Amino acid sequence: MGFELDYIFHPQSVAIAGASESPDKQGHNYFKNLLEDFDGPVYPINIRAESVLGQKTYKSIRDLPTDVDYVISAIPNRDILDLVDACGEKKVKTLHLFTARFSETGYEKEAELERELLARARKYGIRIIGPNCMGIYYPKVGISFMSGFPKIPGNVGIISQSGGNASEIIQLGASRGIHFSKLVSYGNALDLNEADLIEYLADDPDTDIIGGYIEGVRDGARLVKVLREANKKKPVVLLKGGRTDAGTSMVSSHTASLAGQREVWESMCRQTGTTNVYSMDELIDAIVAFRFMPPATGSNVLVGGGSGGRSVTSADECEEEGLTCAAIPAEVHTELSERDSFFGPWVNNPIDGSIMGGSNLRAENVLEIIAKNPAYDVVINSIGSMGPWMGGTTDPNAKPEEEDPRTRRGRRMLERTLEVCGRLEKPLALVIGDYLPSDQRQLESAQELRRQVMESGFAIFPSIRRASRAIHRLSTYYTRRDKL
Amino acid sequence: MGFELDYIFHPQSVAIAGASESPDKQGHNYFKNLLEDFDGPVYPINIRAESVLGQKTYKSIRDLPTDVDYVISAIPNRDILDLVDACGEKKVKTLHLFTARFSETGYEKEAELERELLARARKYGIRIIGPNCMGIYYPKVGISFMSGFPKIPGNVGIISQSGGNASEIIQLGASRGIHFSKLVSYGNALDLNEADLIEYLADDPDTDIIGGYIEGVRDGARLVKVLREANKKKPVVLLKGGRTDAGTSMVSSHTASLAGQREVWESMCRQTGTTNVYSMDELIDAIVAFRFMPPATGSNVLVGGGSGGRSVTSADECEEEGLTCAAIPAEVHTELSERDSFFGPWVNNPIDGSIMGGSNLRAENVLEIIAKNPAYDVVINSIGSMGPWMGGTTDPNAKPEEEDPRTRRGRRMLERTLEVCGRLEKPLALVIGDYLPSDQRQLESAQELRRQVMESGFAIFPSIRRASRAIHRLSTYYTRRDKL
Numbered sequence: 001m002g003f004e005l006d007y008i009f010h011p012q013s014v015a016i017a018g019a020s021e022s023p024d025k026q027g028h029n030y031f032k033n034l035l036e037d038f039d040g041p042v043y044p045i046n047i048r049a050e051s052v053l054g055q056k057t058y059k060s061i062r063d064l065p066t067d068v069d070y071v072i073s074a075i076p077n078r079d080i081l082d083l084v085d086a087c088g089e090k091k092v093k094t095l096h097l098f099t100a101r102f103s104e105t106g107y108e109k110e111a112e113l114e115r116e117l118l119a120r121a122r123k124y125g126i127r128i129i130g131p132n133c134m135g136i137y138y139p140k141v142g143i144s145f146m147s148g149f150p151k152i153p154g155n156v157g158i159i160s161q162s163g164g165n166a167s168e169i170i171q172l173g174a175s176r177g178i179h180f181s182k183l184v185s186y187g188n189a190l191d192l193n194e195a196d197l198i199e200y201l202a203d204d205p206d207t208d209i210i211g212g213y214i215e216g217v218r219d220g221a222r223l224v225k226v227l228r229e230a231n232k233k234k235p236v237v238l239l240k241g242g243r244t245d246a247g248t249s250m251v252s253s254h255t256a257s258l259a260g261q262r263e264v265w266e267s268m269c270r271q272t273g274t275t276n277v278y279s280m281d282e283l284i285d286a287i288v289a290f291r292f293m294p295p296a297t298g299s300n301v302l303v304g305g306g307s308g309g310r311s312v313t314s315a316d317e318c319e320e321e322g323l324t325c326a327a328i329p330a331e332v333h334t335e336l337s338e339r340d341s342f343f344g345p346w347v348n349n350p351i352d353g354s355i356m357g358g359s360n361l362r363a364e365n366v367l368e369i370i371a372k373n374p375a376y377d378v379v380i381n382s383i384g385s386m387g388p389w390m391g392g393t394t395d396p397n398a399k400p401e402e403e404d405p406r407t408r409r410g411r412r413m414l415e416r417t418l419e420v421c422g423r424l425e426k427p428l429a430l431v432i433g434d435y436l437p438s439d440q441r442q443l444e445s446a447q448e449l450r451r452q453v454m455e456s457g458f459a460i461f462p463s464i465r466r467a468s469r470a471i472h473r474l475s476t477y478y479t480r481r482d483k484l
Numbered sequence: 485m486g487f488e489l490d491y492i493f494h495p496q497s498v499a500i501a502g503a504s505e506s507p508d509k510q511g512h513n514y515f516k517n518l519l520e521d522f523d524g525p526v527y528p529i530n531i532r533a534e535s536v537l538g539q540k541t542y543k544s545i546r547d548l549p550t551d552v553d554y555v556i557s558a559i560p561n562r563d564i565l566d567l568v569d570a571c572g573e574k575k576v577k578t579l580h581l582f583t584a585r586f587s588e589t590g591y592e593k594e595a596e597l598e599r600e601l602l603a604r605a606r607k608y609g610i611r612i613i614g615p616n617c618m619g620i621y622y623p624k625v626g627i628s629f630m631s632g633f634p635k636i637p638g639n640v641g642i643i644s645q646s647g648g649n650a651s652e653i654i655q656l657g658a659s660r661g662i663h664f665s666k667l668v669s670y671g672n673a674l675d676l677n678e679a680d681l682i683e684y685l686a687d688d689p690d691t692d693i694i695g696g697y698i699e700g701v702r703d704g705a706r707l708v709k710v711l712r713e714a715n716k717k718k719p720v721v722l723l724k725g726g727r728t729d730a731g732t733s734m735v736s737s738h739t740a741s742l743a744g745q746r747e748v749w750e751s752m753c754r755q756t757g758t759t760n761v762y763s764m765d766e767l768i769d770a771i772v773a774f775r776f777m778p779p780a781t782g783s784n785v786l787v788g789g790g791s792g793g794r795s796v797t798s799a800d801e802c803e804e805e806g807l808t809c810a811a812i813p814a815e816v817h818t819e820l821s822e823r824d825s826f827f828g829p830w831v832n833n834p835i836d837g838s839i840m841g842g843s844n845l846r847a848e849n850v851l852e853i854i855a856k857n858p859a860y861d862v863v864i865n866s867i868g869s870m871g872p873w874m875g876g877t878t879d880p881n882a883k884p885e886e887e888d889p890r891t892r893r894g895r896r897m898l899e900r901t902l903e904v905c906g907r908l909e910k911p912l913a914l915v916i917g918d919y920l921p922s923d924q925r926q927l928e929s930a931q932e933l934r935r936q937v938m939e940s941g942f943a944i945f946p947s948i949r950r951a952s953r954a955i956h957r958l959s960t961y962y963t964r965r966d967k968l
Contacts, residue, residue, distance in 0.1 A: 024893070101839075105830055162793020164838065172917075215796060241793065246809035246833070247800035253832045253839075254792035279801060279949055308738035309646020309725065312699060316731035317763060325730035346589055348737045349730070354648065355585075355737075409508070433656075443931065465763055 003203035005196065008094045008127060009138055009182060011070030012040055015061055017083055018074035018098075019044030019052045026098055027074030028052075029145060030135075037142025037151065043068065061086040072135060074098045077110070080117055080131075088124030095121060097131035097187075103256035104132055104188060111256070118190050132255060133187025134163030137170065139180065140206070146170075154179025156287055157207035159197040161186060161215040161241070161255050165280065169211065172284045177454040178291060181206040188255050193218040195226045202230035209290045210236040211283055216257020224272055231273035232484050235477050237286045239277050240265050273480045275473050282469065285461060289429070289470035292459035295478040296427040296471060298377030300326045303350035303464070304367040305382035305417065305431070311350035314382065314464045321468035325349055329375050336366065364413075364420040371424050377475070379424055380467050382431040383414065383453070414449070421458065427474070429467040430458045487687035489680065492578045492611060493622055493666060495554035496524055499545055501567055502558035502582075503528030503536045510582055511558030512536075513630060514619075521626025521635065527552065545570040556619060558582045561594070564601055564615075572608030579605060581615035581671075587740035588616055588672060595740070602674050616739060617671025618647030621654065623664065624690070630654075638663020640771055641691035643681040645670060645699040645725070645739050649764065653695065656768045661938040662775060665690040672739050677702040679710045686714035693774045694720040695767055700741020708756055715757035716968050719961050721770045723761050724749050757964045759957050766953065769945060773913070773954040776943035779962040780911040780955060782861030784810045787834035787948070788851040789866035789901065789915070795834035798866065798948045805952035809833055813859050820850065848897075848904040855908050861959070864951050865905055866915040867898065867937070902937065911958070913951040914942045 014034055018027035032053060034042040043064055046057040058064055061071060061083065071092050073083055077099050087095050102114035114131065121128050129135055134145040140153040145163075149170055156178055160166035166185040173180065181204060184197050194214050201207045210230060217223055230236050242251035242259025251259040269276035277283045301323040303314045315325045328336075328349050337344030340360040347355075351370070353363030371379050421428055432450055454460055461467035498518055502511035518526040519537060527548055530541040542548055545555060545567065555576050557567055561583050571579050586598035598615065605612050613619055618629040624637040629647075633654050640662055644650035650669040657664065665688060668681050678698050685691045694714060701707050714720050726735035726743025735743040753760035761767045785807040787798045799809045812820075812833050821828030827843040835854070837847030855863050905912055916934055938944055945951035 105826075160793070162791075162796070164791035165793035165797070168794070168917075213793060215793075239797070241796035241800065243800045244803035244809075246803050246811075247796050249811065250796045250799045250832055250834060250836075253830060254796055254836060278804070279947070280797065281947060281949075307646070307648035309644070309649035309697060309699075310652070312646070312725035312731050312734045312738055313649070313697075313723070313764065315734045316725065316727045319728035319730050320762070325728075327730075327733065342589075342591075346737060348734055350734060352734075352738060433652075443927070447927065463763070463765060465765075 003200060005127075005192075005200040006204075008070075008129075008192075009136065009143075010141065011094065013043070013066070013068045014038065014040070014070045014072065015043040015045055015058075015064060015068045016072045016074065017045040017061065019046055019057065020074075021049060021052050025074065026145075029147060030072050030074060030098070033144045033147055034142065037144065039142060041066075061090050061092070064090060067091040070094045070096070072096045072098060077101050077113060080113070081120065084117055084120045084124070084126070087126055088120070092124075092126055094127050094129065096129040096133075096135040098133065098135065099130070100132035100187070102131050102188060102190075104252075104254060106253060114188070114190060121191065128191035129184065130187040131190060133161075134166055134185035137166070137180065137183040137185075145185070150174050150179060152179050153181060153206070155181055155206065155208040156211060156291065157181045157201035157204060157209070158183040158211045159186060159194060159201070160184070160213040161189065161194070161257070162213055163187070165213045168280055169213070169283065172280065173287065176284055176288050176460065178284065178287055189216070189218050189257070195219055195223045198223075198230050198236060199226045202226070202233050202236075208234055209287055210234060211287050212236070212238045213241060213283070214238055215241040215251045215255050216259055220268075224268060227268075227272035227274050228484055231477075231481060235275055235290045236273075237275040237277060237283060237290070237473075238269070239280065239283045243278075270480075273477065273484045275477050277473075281466065285466050285470040286473050288459050288461065289474040290477075292457060293427045293429065293471075293474060296378045296475040297478045299323045299472060299475050300375060300377045301468070301471065302367070302371055302376040302379045303382070304363065304379065305353065306350055307354035308352050310382065311348070311352045314350045314380070317463075317465040318380070318468045321465060322472040323378075323468050326375055328370060329373055332370050332373050335369060336361065362416075364417045367417075368420045368424065371426055376426065378427045378429070378471055380429045380431060380464060380471070381417065381421055382464065383417070383449075418453065418456065418458075422456070427471070428458065429471060430460050431462070431464055431467050432460050433462060487684060489611075489676075489684040490688075492554075492613075492676075493620065493627075494625065495578065497527070497550070497552045498522065498524070498554045498556065499527040499529055499542075499548060499552045500556045500558065501529040501545065503530055503541065504558075505533060505536050509558065510629075514556050514558060514582070517628045517631055518626065521628065523626060525550075545574050545576070548574060551575040554578045554580070556580045556582060561585050561597060564597070565604060568601055568604045568608070568610070571610055572604070576608075576610055578611050578613065580613040580617075580619040582617065582619065583614070584616035584671070586615050586672060586674075588736075588738060590737060598672070598674060605675065612675035613668065614671040615674060617645075618650055618669035621650070621664065621667040621669075629669070634658050634663060636663050637665060637690070639665055639690065639692040640775065641665045641685035641688060641694050642667040643670060643678060643685070643694075643696040643698070644668070645673065645678070645741070646697055647671070649697045652764055653697070653767065656764065657771065660768055660772050660944065662768065662771055673700070673702050673741070679703055679707045682707075682714050682720060683710045686710070686717050686720075692718055693771055694718060695771050696720070696722045697725060697767070698722055699725045699735045699739050700743055704752075708752060711752075711756035711758050712968055715961075715965060719759055719774045720757075721759040721761060721767060721774070721957075722753070723764065723767045727762075757961065757968045759961050761957075765950065769950050769954040770957050772943050772945065773958040774961075776941060777911045777913065777955075777958055780862045780959040781962045783807045783956060783959050784859060784861045785952070785955065786851070786855055786860040786863045787866070788847065788863070789837065790834055791838035792836050794866065795832070795836045798834045798864070801947075801949040802864070802952045805949060806956040807862075807952050810859055812854060813857055816854050816857050819853060820845065846900075848901045851901075852904045852908065855910055860910065862911045862913070862955055863908055864913045864915060864948060864955070865901065866948065867901070867933075898933070902940065902942075905942065906940070911955070912942065913955060914944050915946070915948055915951050916944050917946060
């Protein structure tokens with residue numbers, strides 16, 4: 001299959017069964033978003049209202065003046081079989097069912113309805129997305145399921161068995177500089193499943209990285225084949241829901257999927273070169289690494305930017321996450337000692353910038369000198385947790401004051417650091433702590449800094465541990481890929 | 485020892501050797517903060533300037549008109565022995581040395597100077613904090629080492645071998661609703677060490693929870709005894725720096741400490757009932773749990789507040805962190821089924837609120853009904869990741885609009901949820917995602933929500949995984965405590 005599914009993402013016309021005037025209804029959101037952003041006819045279907053959002057409605061798909069490619073169903077499940085028949089008559093190619101309460105309820109009657117729905121769709125040659133899902137978000141052509149989603153397209157393709165998790169990926173991603181080529185929330189995977197969608201995204205020229213949230217596997221043998229082929233072309237990062245007993249039980253009542261064993265999944269990921277993650281944060285972190293960092297194939301890391309205590313905890317966290325915080329090579333110590341005979345030999349990895357006051361060394365220059373050495377594959381530089389030097393205070397009762405001289409110094413140091421970071425010819429991650437300061441001015445400074453650094457194309461992580469874990473995944477992927 | 489150290493925190497007068505007009509110098513910060521907030525004489529010592537911040541300076545401690553209790557040294561180490569002699573003459577009780585570059589440099593000459601400094605201080609009966617540290621933050625009496633720190637006192641006592649980590653604990657803590665009784669950054673622990681300080685905080689009536697960052701242990705046998713006694717009275721949460729080879733090497737160049745083996749430390753923590761954590765985030769999370777949650781002694785958790793996909797990942801993460809996401813007891817399903825025969829039996833743990841639309845069930849009422857059952861020891865309720873319903877949009881180019889009806893609905897639901905949460909008679913953790921939205925209005929809403937919820941006294945965590953890990957530590961502590 002693969003790229004032949006492309007037609008699903010490029011309908012000429014769309015109808016929304018259950019289009020509604022009420023913003024409380026999801027049938028409203030689908031219609032409103034398409035009406036605003038989709039370049040083609042969009043038909044509201046509503047059995048009661050004469051018009052929705054000022055547009056003339058139709059009582060049924062059958063009443064449409066022409067055939068239609070793509071139908072979104074936001075109607076109750078009791079009317080679903082008739083809708084499928086109507087879609088058959090109108091030569092619909094794709095039916096996306098937001099409509100839910102089928103097999104996931106655990107009731108036999110609802111499961112039977114789902115089977116019948118599939119049988120009829122197959123008879124008419126209609127492909128089904130869902131049921132029980134939010135469907136497609138494809139910013140380039142203006143298909144979306146929530147009005148606040150970014151309209152800027154990107155190069156990350158996502159499949160998600162959960163609509164809520166899909167929304168969270170979009171929002172978390174946007175806050176980390178990630179934008180999306182295509183996203184599919186595919187719910188119960190009655191017809192189109194995870195293997196179909198990953199195979200498609202692997203062939204999709206707009207997609208450079210594939211991410212996903214999967215609860216159950218419909219066809220394990222095929223998924224293995226699809227994942228191996230996909231990972232040869234681009235990284236696939238997957239979060240598997242239902243790894244524990246409680247998770248498995250929940251999966252069954254959410255998308256009626258069989259979750260399977262954690263060990264089987266992990267081994268499948270290793271075999272296919274798939275990057276396996278254990279939380280939404282880890283999913284986004286891994287995508288950030290693949291999106292903003294060049295391929296890294298080794299795990300020797302140089303860490304800069306912290307003072308003493310942070311240097312210690314950074315070393316521990318890097319090593320606990322599978323990286324090696326390798327000692328400074330003798331020839332580098334010699335070079336540093338030529339610049340300053342007292343401080344040069346004292347420099348360590350991580351680089352403790354706080355010891356260098358009054359010396360002939362500057363932390364950012366030391367970083368650059370050491371980073372050049374082939375002993376290091378990758379660099380992590382910490383930009384602190386944005387303390388008072390960012391231009392605010394942690395005291396909620398403090399009055400606004402003139403800019404603190406420490407703030408000015410901090411900014412100058414930051415500029416020099418970013419300049420050096422931009423020059424390093426090694427994969428680089430920056431750490432900017434993501435605690436929310438209670439002071440408004442500090443919060444705004446922190447946001448502004450983050451935005452600037454993000455827009456400069458740096459990979460940013462909220463902690464050394466999360467950066468290290470993502471980097472380890474990055475280098476594992478590129479190391480494994482050649483063996484696939 | 486123990487509480488007899490109380491005099492160290494309550495000096496009658498303070499002198500700052502190296503008090504400076506320049507905000508670039510730490511000697512400026514100490515003097516400025518004490519001048520503003522400390523209720524007693526504060527003397528600036530400066531060999532060159534006639535005055536600092538408008539206050540007449542003295543060339544030496546020896547020139548002071550009276551004796552002085554407490555001296556802070558921010559002078560170069562070459563003058564340190566003379567300062568100690570002068571302190572001896574003026575009957576100084578405590579000498580805090582911000583002054584650094586002693587044994588941590590790795591050079592024998594500097595290590596020798598440190599030994600001589602200790603010998604002289606002992607001769608005069610002067611206790612030393614440091615060297616190579618920021619010293620005391622004690623908001624109740626106005627002692628601080630950075631001007632932005634909160635002036636509000638709290639009930640958490642902290643010891644930190646690193647000044648940078650101490651500052652981070654204060655800032656991260658403040659952003660999570662944590663305030664401090666007393667904090668000591670104690671650097672190289674030449675005299676006063678981790679055991680002395682923990683013993684003191686264990687006896688301190690203002691301190692209910694002890695947290696710490698430790699690099700090296702000066703007297704292992706005594707620390708074991710002190711920790712066991714301390715944990716009988718109040719929880720002690722410790723982050724150990726130097727768990728890995730690279731961390732251990734860094735510890736040596738930071739505070740000249742011997743880090744020791746990770747396994748030895750972990751076993752010591754188990755034996756003494758100490759809560760052992762592996763990062764700054766985990767340290768703050770554990771303190772938040774101890775500060776805002778009542779004792780929990782079991783690990784059966786009820787999880788609410790998520791939709792389908794989040795319910796699945798929540799179940800997995802709770803169980804992976806050592807909690808048990810136990811199935812809904814039959815009698816509870818019976819009760820729920822009496823309210824709604826279709827949806828009642830479908831309810832699971834975690835509670836998927838999104839299935840209940842159009843039913844006779846409401847997620848928050850369901851949470852309350854299930855939470856009453858003795859099968860559950862603790863409750864986690866998720867308040868989402870503050871998406872568009874919080875009153876903003878994730879689209880950076882979107883124009884400000886009227887408040888979305890989803891926002892109004894979201895707020896009403898939130899109010900009802902918090903009302904129910906306030907009534908639950910079980911230890912409760914709330915999860916509010918901490919990603920930074922790119923939209924300014926959404927960011928402010930998120931901040932405002934977080935502040936309101938925090939001020940209501942709820943324990944808040946940024947993710948289910950972090951909440952689960954902290955709860956597991958809470959219940960482990962209270963379970964172990966009875967066996968100490």
